[in-house]
Amino acid sequence: MSTDTVVHQLAIRVGNKLRDERLMLATAESCTGGMVAAAITDISGSSAWFERGFVTYSNLAKTEMIGVPATLIEQHGAVSEPVAKAMAEGALRNSRAQVSVSITGVAGPAGGSEAKPVGTVCIGWSNRLHTGVETQLFKGDREQVRTQAAAHALRKLLEFLEQRER
Structure with a gap:
């Protein structure tokens, strides 16, 4: 099963x-x-369960569109768990949704560092009461990193939703 198919199947399950x-x-x-x-x-x-999506590619977009504090980005970098957390919470504050997922990372081929190599991705999810975050390191080219990040974010969101039942 291709990764694109995996993303699609996970999106169906989340939906x-x-x-x-x-x-x-x-999002x-x-x-x-x-x-x-x-x-x-x-x-x-x-449309019955997806309220809206924010593409906040630049640091300024993260600040202007979903309220990520610029000081948070300056202190931790755009690719960090604190920023992923602020993105997930900001998506909720700036929407009518009850659940959110956020993704920020270094897809490559440029932009990596020793501390945050290409493939470093931070994912957040929130339901207004609880916000979780994690960092993953994906391997591959730009497309592979982005696709793996999307699949993993949906997988984590599904786990988060299923935990609410326990």
Whole structure:
């Protein structure tokens, strides 16, 4: 199964869960440039559970569109767990959704550093009561890193939604 197919299948599963729970989703994407939102809107009827998506590629967009403090970006860098957390929470504050997912990372081939090599991606998810974040290191070229990040973000979002039942 190709990674694109995996992303699509995960988007369907997330959508089914959101629809069953009567929840709306907002996304805040940087390095994936809207891939998660695109996978979601490829699904007929997704307007029942997808509220909006923010593509906040630049630091200024993160600040202006979803309220990520510029000082947070200066202190930690755009690719960091504190920024991924602020993106997930900002997507909720600036939407009518109850759940969000955020992605910020270094897709490459340039932009990496020793501390944050190409493939470093921070993912956040939130439901207004709890926000989780994690950092992953994906391998491959730019397209592969972006696709793996989108798939992993959807997988983590699905786990987050399923934990609400326990």
